[in-house]
Structures are given as C-alpha cells and as structure tokens.
Amino acid sequence: MRVLVTGGAGFVGTNLIKRLLKDGHEVASIDNYSTGYKENEQEGCKYVNYNLEDLNQPTLFDKELFGVLDGVDTIFHMAALARIQPSIVDPTTAINNNFNSTLYLPSPGKITGIESSSSMLPLMV
Ligand SMILES: NC(=O)c1ccc[n+]([C@@H]2O[C@H](COP(=O)([O-])OP(=O)(O)OC[C@H]3O[C@@H](n4cnc5c(N)ncnc54)[C@H](O)[C@@H]3O)[C@@H](O)[C@H]2O)c1
DSSP states (O other), X not given: OEEEEXXXXXXXXXXXXXXXXXXXXXXXXXXXXXXXXXGGOOTTOEEEEOOGGGGGOGGGOOHHHHHHHTTOSEEEEOOSOOOHHHHHHOHHHHHHHHHHHHHTSOOGGGSSEEEEOGGGHHHHO
16 A cells, blocks of 8 residues: 555654555655654655645645655645643644644545554544
8 A cells, every 4th residue: 555654753653654655555655854854764665744734835846745645545634843841831833733634634524544543543533
C-alpha cells in the first residue's frame, strides 16, 4: 500500500515507519520538525518538511507536497503537539496546530482510512 505518516520524524511516527517499511509498504512522511528530528529519518521513506496548518492555504502548496498526497491509500495521522502540560498553558497554539492540521487533511472518502493518535482522537469521531 501507499501510506502517508504525518509526524513521521517524531517518536511514534518513526517507529511506525520502521514497521511499515519492513512490511513492504511505500511510505512518505509530512513533518514540520517542530518536535521531530532529522536523525529519525529512515532510509526508504520520502520526507517532506511542511507545516500541516498551511494545508488550507493553496499558495503554500508545492509539487513535492502534491507528490506525497497523491494516490495515498491510508494516512496515519501522528503529527501533533503531543505534550499535555503545554496545551493547558497555551491551548490556542495546541488547538491551531492539532485541530487545523487534522481538519485539512485529505478527505477520508478518497482513501481507505485515516488512523489517528490520541491528541487528535476527539476530532476524528
Ligand atoms: N509518545 C507516546 O508514548 C504516546 C502514547 C500515546 C499516544 N501518543 C500520541 O501519538 C502522537 C505522536 O506523539 P509522539 O510522542 O510521537 O510526539 P512527537 O512530538 O515525538 O511527534 C510528533 C511529530 O509531529 C510533528 N508535527 C507537529 N505539528 C505538526 C504540524 N503542524 N505539521 C507537521 N508536523 C507536525 C512534530 O515535528 C513531530 O515530529 C500524539 O498524538 C500523541 O498524543 C503518544
């Protein structure tokens, strides 16, 4: 399958990508490296540096981004500001990042599924 992992340079995303590559899937990641690391990048996965909050601004789209979004079968949505304490101190930043990023991901109607992680679960039901 053709799989997109958002937050692929983070802790959960990295381990997920390792497993998906091992299972023979074609894998790409979108990450803005706000809390993720270049050192986490796995050979065989295509990484695009992009802030998912900008998905609602077509002028910020680029060819590379279209390339990884095109023809995706499944999205594992792991991109988030995941720490709980900062989201209590500054909920606006957490809501803008986590909510908007999820809102503008491609429509589930075009793909077989979106798997999300705990910071986004309230938005996916
Ligand atoms: N780490 C755990 O033990 C654990 C356990 C249960 C659930 N989760 C959930 O898994 C998800 C990921 O957690 P994690 O521990 O891997 O966090 P992490 O901070 O290591 O990874 C999150 C990744 O998302 C990226 N990101 C954040 N906002 C982005 C944006 N707007 N656009 C593009 N990329 C963006 C970051 O740069 C980072 O690489 C969270 O939803 C978290 O709640 C984590």
